[in-house]
Amino acid sequence: MSGVSGGVSGGVSGGGRDEHEVVFVRGDEEWRAHARAGEGLFAVARACGAPVETLCHGMGACVRCKLVVLEGTLTPPTPLERDRLGNIFHLTGERLCCQARVTGPARLELPRPRARRAPTGGLAGGR
Numbered sequence: 001m002s003g004v005s006g007g008v009s010g011g012v013s014g015g016g017r018d019e020h021e022v023v024f025v026r027g028d029e030e031w032r033a034h035a036r037a038g039e040g041l042f043a044v045a046r047a048c049g050a051p052v053e054t055l056c057h058g059m060g061a062c063v064r065c066k067l068v069v070l071e072g073t074l075t076p077p078t079p080l081e082r083d084r085l086g087n088i089f090h091l092t093g094e095r096l097c098c099q100a101r102v103t104g105p106a107r108l109e110l111p112r113p114r115a116r117r118a119p120t121g122g123l124a125g126g127r
């Protein structure tokens with residue numbers, strides 16, 4: 001159990017001494033979780049209902065899970081992440097949610113949802 005809780009504007013619960021508050025924000029919405037150091041950020045986001053986009057289900061291939069670190073730190077970018085994003089993450093704060101792990105409290109900005117495609121070009125099962 002990850003100790004993750006929350007939902008849109010949900011309250012914070014849990015929060016043992018080894019857990020860190022991780023907040024995902026998108027506009028006026030936010031999703032809060034408590035996670036231990038080393039927990040995968042993608043799983044933390046999923047568990048608290050944060051709407052992280054994905055086409056590759058966390059394999060590091062689609063780059064749809066990109067987010068921006070507003071506050072706090074995560075594990076250093078993996079070689080795969082550097083390959084996908086380049087080395088400008090120091091300037092942009094962009095990271096791949098599926099590659100990063102929790103190291104401490106963090107506040108992370110999710111991108112606004114992409115515009116829907118025309119009905120003939122949509123993805124199966126997409127929202």
Ligand code: FES
Pocket residue numbers: 053054055056057058059060061062063064065066096097098099
């Ligand atoms: S979920 Fe596809 S790159 Fe992260």
